[in-house]
Structure formats: C-alpha cells, structure tokens
Amino acid sequence: MDEKKSVMMKRIKLWIKNCLWKYNYMIPLTTKYRMAGKKEFLKKALPRMAHTEAVRGKAKRRCVAGDTLELMERVEIQYDPLLRFYYHIDENKTITVKGNILGNFPLDYRRIIEGSFYELADRAIRAGGEYGENAKIIKRAVDRLYQRILVYLNEGGHTFALGVFDGMLERKAEHFAEGLQRVLFFNQILWQTRHRLNGIGRIDHYLGELYQADIEAGCLDKKEAYELIKAFLTCLNQSYEFKSAALMGDIGQIIVLGGLTERGEYFCNDLTSMFLQAHKELAYPDPKILLRVSRNMPDSVIGDAVECLQGRTGSPIFSNDDIITDKLIDFGFLPEDAYAYCVSACWEPFIPGKSSDQNNIEGFDLAKVFFDLLESTDLSKISSFSELLKVYDRRLDRQLKIFVRSLDEYRWAEDPLLSMFTDSCTQNATDISRGGAVYNNYGFTTVGMAAVCDSLLNIREYCFRQKKITLSELEKYRENDFQGCEGCYEELRAMRGHFGHDDKDGIALANHIIHRCDRTVSGLRNRLGGRIKFGLSSPDYILAGKHSPADFAGRKRGMPYNTHISAEDAGYTELIGFAGDLAYGGCNINGNVVDFFVQPNIISDNKEKFEIFLKGAMRRGFYQLQMNIMDSATLIEARKYPERYKNLIVRVWGFSAYFNDLPEEYKERLIQRALKAEEAAAGYPV
Amino acid sequence: MNKKRLLVSNIQRFSLHDGPGIRTTVFLMGCPLRCPWCANPENQRAEIQNYVKDGQEGRFGRYISTGELIEECLKDKAFYCPGGVTFSGGEPLLQMDALMPVCEGLRAEGVHLTAETSLFVSQEKLKMALARIDLFLVDVKILEESRGKEVLGGDVSIYLENLEQLMQSDKKVILRIPVIAGYTDDRENQKKVCALIGKYRNRIEKVELLEGHRLGMPKYQALGWPAGQYEEVSSEQMQEYFSAICEQGVPTELCRI
Numbered sequence: 031m032d033e034k035k036s037v038m039m040k041r042i043k044l045w046i047k048n049c050l051w052k053y054n055y056m057i058p059l060t061t062k063y064r065m066a067g068k069k070e071f072l073k074k075a076l077p078r079m080a081h082t083e084a085v086r087g088k089a090k091r092r093c094v095a096g097d098t099l100e101l102m103e104r105v106e107i108q109y110d111p112l113l114r115f116y117y118h119i120d121e122n123k124t125i126t127v128k129g130n131i132l133g134n135f136p137l138d139y140r141r142i143i144e145g146s147f148y149e150l151a152d153r154a155i156r157a158g159g160e161y162g163e164n165a166k167i168i169k170r171a172v173d174r175l176y177q178r179i180l181v182y183l184n185e186g187g188h189t190f191a192l193g194v195f196d197g198m199l200e201r202k203a204e205h206f207a208e209g210l211q212r213v214l215f216f217n218q219i220l221w222q223t224r225h226r227l228n229g230i231g232r233i234d235h236y237l238g239e240l241y242q243a244d245i246e247a248g249c250l251d252k253k254e255a256y257e258l259i260k261a262f263l264t265c266l267n268q269s270y271e272f273k274s275a276a277l278m279g280d281i282g283q284i285i286v287l288g289g290l291t292e293r294g295e296y297f298c299n300d301l302t303s304m305f306l307q308a309h310k311e312l313a314y315p316d317p318k319i320l321l322r323v324s325r326n327m328p329d330s331v332i333g334d335a336v337e338c339l340q341g342r343t344g345s346p347i348f349s350n351d352d353i354i355t356d357k358l359i360d361f362g363f364l365p366e367d368a369y370a371y372c373v374s375a376c377w378e379p380f381i382p383g384k385s386s387d388q389n390n391i392e393g394f395d396l397a398k399v400f401f402d403l404l405e406s407t408d409l410s411k412i413s414s415f416s417e418l419l420k421v422y423d424r425r426l427d428r429q430l431k432i433f434v435r436s437l438d439e440y441r442w443a444e445d446p447l448l449s450m451f452t453d454s455c456t457q458n459a460t461d462i463s464r465g466g467a468v469y470n471n472y473g474f475t476t477v478g479m480a481a482v483c484d485s486l487l488n489i490r491e492y493c494f495r496q497k498k499i500t501l502s503e504l505e506k507y508r509e510n511d512f513q514g515c516e517g518c519y520e521e522l523r524a525m526r527g528h529f530g531h532d533d534k535d536g537i538a539l540a541n542h543i544i545h546r547c548d549r550t551v552s553g554l555r556n557r558l559g560g561r562i563k564f565g566l567s568s569p570d571y572i573l574a575g576k577h578s579p580a581d582f583a584g585r586k587r588g589m590p591y592n593t594h595i596s597a598e599d600a601g602y603t604e605l606i607g608f609a610g611d612l613a614y615g616g617c618n619i620n621g622n623v624v625d626f627f628v629q630p631n632i633i634s635d636n637k638e639k640f641e642i643f644l645k646g647a648m649r650r651g652f653y654q655l656q657m658n659i660m661d662s663a664t665l666i667e668a669r670k671y672p673e674r675y676k677n678l679i680v681r682v683w684g685f686s687a688y689f690n691d692l693p694e695e696y697k698e699r700l701i702q703r704a705l706k707a708e709e710a711a712a713g714y715p716v
Numbered sequence: 717m718n719k720k721r722l723l724v725s726n727i728q729r730f731s732l733h734d735g736p737g738i739r740t741t742v743f744l745m746g747c748p749l750r751c752p753w754c755a756n757p758e759n760q761r762a763e764i765q766n767y768v769k770d771g772q773e774g775r776f777g778r779y780i781s782t783g784e785l786i787e788e789c790l791k792d793k794a795f796y797c798p799g800g801v802t803f804s805g806g807e808p809l810l811q812m813d814a815l816m817p818v819c820e821g822l823r824a825e826g827v828h829l830t831a832e833t834s835l836f837v838s839q840e841k842l843k844m845a846l847a848r849i850d851l852f853l854v855d856v857k858i859l860e861e862s863r864g865k866e867v868l869g870g871d872v873s874i875y876l877e878n879l880e881q882l883m884q885s886d887k888k889v890i891l892r893i894p895v896i897a898g899y900t901d902d903r904e905n906q907k908k909v910c911a912l913i914g915k916y917r918n919r920i921e922k923v924e925l926l927e928g929h930r931l932g933m934p935k936y937q938a939l940g941w942p943a944g945q946y947e948e949v950s951s952e953q954m955q956e957y958f959s960a961i962c963e964q965g966v967p968t969e970l971c972r973i
Binding site: 532601602603604607610632636639642643645646647649650 | 729730732737738791792794795796797798799
C-alpha cells in the first residue's frame with residue numbers, strides 16, 4: 031500500500047473513531063473477538079452489542095458529565111458477599127462519548143486515599159466555568175452511585191462492606207481495608223465509563239502507611255491483611271471478559287510494586303511481598319504485577335519475585351529503576367515525578383496524577399519502511415551498504431514524520447472525572463482532553479527492528495562483501511518469498527544472529543536506528559503541546575508480521591516479527607548483554623522489554639542462582655524484562671487437550687492470558703518460541 | 717599444538733552446574749582417560765572432530781586465541797556475583813600452558829576460576845593450575861590401580877599423588893563422584909572412596925554424587941563411535957551410597973541431571 035493510501039485509510043479509521051461516537055462505543059467491546067473467525071466473532075460480538083445500552087443524560091445539552099450522572103443513577107447495584115469488598119460492574123450499560131476516551135493509564139489513587147473525593151471535586155468546582163460545571167455534575171454522579179450502594183449494603187446488612195464504604199467520599203481513608211475499597215470503587219467507575227486498560231499503580235506505596243498504622247494499633251494482623259489483599263485481587267479479576275481489550279486477558283490492571291526513591295534508597299514494605307505472594311497463590315492472569323527493581327533492593331524482595339515467577343502467571347515483569355528513572359528525568363520529567371513513575375497498561379512509564387500521556391497510541395513498523403524502500407527504489411543503483419543505509423535513514427525520517435503528524439487526527443473525549451485526578455487541570459480549569467495535564471506526551475511503540483537490522487547486515491555480507499549475488503537479484507527472490515531458492519534462504523537464515531546477540535554490528539545498527547528515530551521525533555510536538563516518545567516493545571509483532579513480506583534473515587511472508595527485544599537462538603545472558611548495550615534515553619523511553627522463555631525447572635532447581643542472574647541482569651542494564659516460565663511440552667499438550675489445561679496462563683505481549691483463550695497464531699508462536707528457547711538452552715557444541 | 721591457542725569445543729554461558737553462581741564453562745579438548753560413561757566424547761581427543769548430525773556435516777572444536785577466550789569469558793562478568801569461569805573438558809589441565817595467560821587475564825578482572833579436572837595430569841601442570849585456579853572440582857572415579865588402568869586407561873597412583881598435593885594447598889576442593897553401574901558402584905570402590913573422603917574430610921567443601929545419564933548419546937551417534945553400555949543405578953543404591961558418604965562428615969549432594 032502506498033503512503034497516500036495508507037494515510038487515507040488511517041483518516042477514515044480515525045474519522046469513525048472520532049466522529050461516529052454515538053455508535054462506535056461497541057467497537058472496543060468486541061475487538062477481542064476479531065481473530066476468532068467470522069462465525070465465532072458474530073456469535074460472541076452480537077449478543078454483547080445487543081445487550082449494551084448507551085445511557086444518555088436528561089439535560090438538553092449532552093455532555094460526558096451528564097451522561098455519567100445518568101449512568102450512575104441506573105447501573106445495577108449488586109453485592110457478592112464472597113468478594114468481601116463491594117465491586118460490581120454493570121456490563122450492559124455504558125455511555126457514548128464524543129472522541130476517544132483516554133485509557134491506558136493508572137489513576138492517581140493517592141488522592142482519594144490520602145484525601146477525600148469531595149475535596150477533590152470541590153476544588154474543581156471552584157475553578158468555575160464549564161470545567162467547574164462539569165465537575166459539579168461528576169461529583170453528583172459519584173455521590174449518587176455511592177449513596178445507592180450504601181443503601182443497598184445497609185438494607186442487606188452487609189456490615190464489612192458497609193464499614194469500609196462509609197465515609198469514603200467525605201474524608202481521607204483511615205484504615206487499610208478502606209483504602210483497598212476506595213481503589214476498587216473508583217476502578218469500577220473507570221471501567222463503567224469505558225476507560226480501558228486502567229492500571230492500579232503503586233499500591234504498596236499508597237497503602238503502606240495505613241497498613242502499618244492498623245498493625246501498630248492492633249486492629250489488623252498480617253494474616254487478615256493478606257486475606258484482604260486476596261479479596262482485593264479477586265474483585266479486580268471480576269468481569270474478565272468485559273474488561274479484555276485487544277485479546278482475552280488484555281486488561282491492563284497493572285499493580286506496580288517497589289521502586290527506587292529520589293534519595294537512592296529502595297522502597298518496599300510488607301505489602302510488596304504480600305502482593306507478590308497473593309498473586310502467586312491466586313494465579314489470576316489479571317491483575318498483573320510489575321516490580322520496579324534496583325541494585326539497591328533487598329535480596330528478600332528478589333526472592334519473593336522469583337517465587338512469584340514460579341507461579342507461572344507471567345508476573346512480575348521487572349522494570350529497572352537504575353536505568354529508567356534517569357532517562358525519564360533526561361526526557362524532561364521532574365525528578366520527583368520520575369521516581370513516582372508507574373506504567374501504562376503494559377510497560378510504558380507513566381506519571382500518575384500528572385500525565386495524560388497516551389503511551390500506546392499506535393505502533394510504527396520499522397520493517398515496513400524497509401519493505402517500502404525495496405519496492406520503490408532502483409536497487410541496481412545502490413552499490414554499497416552505507417548507501418543503502420542512507421536511503422533507509424531518509425525514508426525512515428520521512429515516514430516517521432508523516433506517522434507522528436497523523437497522530438494529531440486523534441480527538442480525545444472530555445473527561446471531567448480524570449481531570450480532577452490530574453494536576454494542573456483544575457488549576458488551569460482545563461479539561462485533560464484539551465491538554466490540561468502537566469505532561470501531555472504521546473508515546474508510540476515500534477516493531478520490526480530485528481527484521482531491519484538482521485536484513486541490512488545480511489545484505490552487507492551477502493551482496494556487498496561476499497558479492498554472492500546482487501541486491502536486485504536478491505530482492506527478486508525475496509519478493510517471491512524465496513520460493514525456488516531455498517539454498518539462498520537457508521544461507522541467509524544461518525547468517526542472522528545480529529539483533530539480540532553479542533554482535534557489535536548488530537548493536538551498532540540497532541542504536542543507529544534508535545538515534546535516527548530519536549532525532550526525528552525529538553523536535554516534534556503533538557497538538558496538545560506534548561512531546562513524542564517511543565519504545566522497542568510493541569503488541570503488534572504478530573498482526574504487523576502477518577501483513578508483511580519476507581525479510582532477508584529467515585522471516586518468510588506473514589511470519590511474526592520478533593517479540594520485543596528477543597532472539598530465539600540467543601542465551602539469556604547474551605540477550606541481556608545486547609539489551610544492556612542499547613541506547614535508551616532521549617525519546618526512547620516508552621517501554622523496552624526483553625522477553626524470553628525459561629523452562630520451569632531452571633528456576634525451581636536453581637532458585638538462588640536465578641536470583642543471582644536477575645541481579646546480574648540489572649547491573650548489565652536491561653530496561654525492562656518479562657519471562658514466560660513455561661516448557662514447550664506443556665503448551666503442546668494444552669493445545670491438544672484444552673479441557674485439561676483450562677487454567678494454564680501464558681505471557682502474551684504485555685499481559686497474561688489463559689493459553690486456550692488465545693487465537694491459534696498466538697498459541698503457535700508461543701510454542702515455537704518455547705521450543706527454540708529449549709534448543710538454545712541445550713546448547714549443542716560449536 | 718600452538719601454545720598460544722586453545723582447542724575448545726564449546727563455551728557455555730549461563731552455566732549453573734559447574735561451580736558457584738553463574739558461570740561460563742569452557743570445554744577444552746583432549747583427555748588422558750577414556751571413561752566408558754563419558755558424556756562429552758567429542759572432547760576426548762585433542763583434535764578437531766568431524767561429525768554428521770541429521771545428515772549435516774559439522775566439526776566439534778575450534779582453535780581460539782587466549783585474547784579471544786578472555787573476551788568471551790568477560791562478556792558475562794556482570795553476572796559473576798558470585799560466579800566466574802569454569803574450565804572443563806576433556807581434561808582442561810592438559811592445556812595449562814595456553815590457559816595460563818587466560819587465567820592471568822581473568823584474575824586481573826577479579827574473575828573466580830574453577831577447573832573441573834580428573835587430576836590424571838603431570839605434577840607440573842597441576843602446579844601451574846594450583847597457582848591460578850580458585851576452586852577444583854575433582855572427579856573420584858575408580859581408586860583401585862588395576863581397574864583404573866583397565867577401565868579408565870589412567871594411572872591411579874598419579875591421581876592420588878596429585879590429590880594429595882591439591883589437599884596440601886589452600887585451594888577449595890569439591891569432589892564429584894559418578895556412580896556408574898558395573899564401573900564405579902561396586903562395594904570395594906565405594907569403601908575406598910569413603911575412606912578417601914574421610915581422610916580429607918577437613919579439606920573438602922562438598923561431595924556431589926552424580927547419577928549416570930545418557931545425554932552424551934547423540935554425540936556418540938554424530939561421531940559414529942560406539943557408546944559405553946551400562947545399566948542405571950537404583951535409587952536405593954544411590955541413597956545408600958549417599959548415606960555412606962554423609963557418615964564421613966562432609967556436606968553431600970545427590971545430583972540428578
């Protein structure tokens with residue numbers, strides 16, 4: 031597809047998103063079924079569409095706040111005493127909203143734990159104007175839901191839930207259980223108002239003092255606290271299918287634990303360990319856990335994390351504060367904000383309470399730039415590798431600029447509730463959708479880096495150094511998906527081993543492309559005045575790969591791209607070494623995840639050594655790291671006998687999911703990666 | 717062989733079973749023994765070995781300069797906390813001349829060094845190793861002279877002399893005992909092994925009791941060599957042996973591959 035056509039298609043897509051707002055609310059509810067095949071899609075999506083009612087406000091002039099008020103009046107109130115806390119999402123009612131609803135963020139829950147919602151709302155009301163009016167209606171909406179729940183709980187005599195609910199909006203939280211209930215209440219409102227992929231944030235940090243005070247006062251013991259944490263996680267695991275976005279399990283309720291402080295100390299407390307332990311015990315794919323790590327962290331927390339990993343839920347993902355915090359400061363976040371970072375739904379650093387940053391706004395395919403180049407360039411005129419690289423660079427600059435400019439087509443939905451929770455919106459009486467937040471950056475993800483690096487370096491060797499064949503001839507083979515020239519294909523496949531490996535040229539080329547992207551986007555601003563960030567991890571590796579032609583390094587047409595920063599045939603330390611040498615920083619801060627498979631027995635038989643490995647990996651300087659603790663045999667069995675493996679969980683791009691909920695392409699990819707990892711670990715002698 | 721180059725068959729990073737912590741294990745080629753249960757037959761001869769696997773021809777082994785080997789071993793330096801480099805084989809001490817600059821280079825970087833050795837080497841080589849290696853993983857196979865000659869093709873008296881010299885030094889020692897049916901598992905040998913451990917009980921960090929395995933089988937097939945035949949040792953017998961060693965008052969581990 032040429033550039034013009036692609037831009038046009040994107041415009042149409044965004045027009046549907048931005049303008050058909052009265053109807054398009056159904057789309058996000060059904061996206062997760064899109065890969066299930068047409069019949070299955072209709073079977074699942076139609077009832078969902080039929081049963082979803084878009085509630086609208088009674089006032090003549092429609093606004094988000096008015097519709098939200100009516101929604102809160104009408105949602106079903108239902109309490110399950112087994113959950114202990116109150117948590118219920120009415121999956122059949124929603125609101126229609128003009129523009130795209132902000133998503134992919136953790137709410138700054140500190141504000142309704144350390145303060146009261148009324149205070150927050152009253153401050154916004156005092157800002158006056160339309161902003162203040164909207165805040166007034168939102169205050170009423172939240173209050174209505176709260177009062178309705180109170181009456182329900184009171185009538186039902188549900189003393190525990192009533193106890194932790196009472197006074198929720200009027201005053202700051204006084205007990206640990208109250209804090210947990212507040213997070214659940216506002217999380218529920220976010221889902222009800224279609225804020226997708228919303229994270230939980232630094233829960234050990236936010237609730238640590240309340241927990242400690244309760245323990246010291248003797249009104250809570252560790253055992254009960256642990257039970258409360260399990261109840262909390264169980265509540266968040268409700269409405270699993272409803273919450274899932276792009277695929278089943280893509281929910282994004284990420285809990286961030288631990289973290290480096292500005293003073294260089296590592297923050298953690300009892301809750302850090304308890305959340306890791308409870309997550310392992312419950313084994314839900316979501317909520318999931320990200321652990322902020324640092325070389326200063328106590329060994330006991332690494333031990334807890336490795337224990338948790340053995341639960342095989344894909345959690346925790348590790349985020350290396352020794353690298354990340356400095357890079358966030360360099361990018362322009364205030365140090366106090368950088369150290370308070372959470373992540374968007376998967377791994378993209380996000381400053382809660384300060385940002386509107388849409389960090390996963392779209393994916394950019396670095397390999398597509400290369401394929402477009404091959405199609406539109408007279409390759410016979412390219413006589414050296416450096417010339418080819420120059421052509422790629424120029425094309426990358428141009429396509430990246432077009433891509434970033436196209437992001438300005440996005441229109442964001444007015445969001446008075448989120449604005450209240452975000453600094454500087456109320457101070458400036460500006461809604462978050464109009465750039466009211468302190469930080470209004472856009473973040474995109476990239477895919478296809480390995481395909482570009484390995485292809486370019488293979489061409490250098492094959493065409494320009496060994497001169498086995500001209501680039502034009504090789505391109506003909508590639509266009510034909512290497513059909514009939516298997517020998518050449520195998521030779522190229524055997525030559526890869528640049529990206530993700532101990533290959534100075536591979537690292538240098540990856541960093542060259544990173545610097546190029548950085549240089550291109552660093553001067554650009556989005557329509558809210560924010561900056562542009564990017565990262566090397568993207569959910570698109572299967573879908574983008576599906577629509578891509580063959581490369582020059584063993585990837586045939588339609589095959590998936592590499593998953594984030596990975597190399598199937600590299601050992602763990604080799605891959606970490608490569609990742610440690612990548613050029614993070616500048617605008618390249620938007621999540622950079624190393625991803626690999628580990629056979630379960632490697633950890634269970636060598637727990638201490640695995641902890642040593644993780645500490646070494648931190649020192650070596652990975653940015654982020656996630657693992658599938660899984661062997662191929664289990665996955666193959668699970669695909670064959672799904673009924674026997676209902677609870678088998680795997681890590682997909684940045685979320686965990688039940689293996690048998692996944693589309694076939696994803697299952698196959700996971701099996702292939704597990705097999706390759708086992709081969710690499712067995713290590714046949716050179 | 718060129719003294720400044722080493723013949724290696726594999727450099728295995730993220731190695732978890734060849735000494736403390738995370739290690740890089742260097743497999744050096746050439747061994748004076750021919751143990752029938754050898755799991756790394758490609759390392760027996762001190763020469764590059766051709767093989768055929770799945771119809772594809774290949775070669776075990778390559779010569780590597782000392783500088784290259786140091787560079788390779790330092791790649792995972794960040795992970796050696798604790799950890800380090802283990803020289804295995806084959807018999808790594810056979811290439812001690814060329815290994816010396818490698819040891820010096822790695823020691824200068826503070827890397828912990830381990831050698832997994834049979835000790836069937838000259839005193840001169842052992843002396844060179846003693847001056848440079850921090851930890852010795854020493855095999856205890858067959859202790860009876862004639863059986864040693866017959867099964868292993870080695871001189872047990874040299875082994876015992878070297879072991880004595882090692883024990884006289886201040887280097888750490890871990891003993892590894894392969895328990896192989898029909899070769900090392902007889903009562904007589906067990907008794908001798910236990911007595912040996914008892915003799916050096918204050919010098920031994922740990923004893924690892926290893927069950928025989930057949931992970932080397934594909935390599936025998938690839939090389940076109942016959943593999944040694946032996947039965948599995950029962951878990952009861954392993955347990956019994958384990959208890960007998962524990963009685964010597966030395967920390968003992970039963971290792972399963």
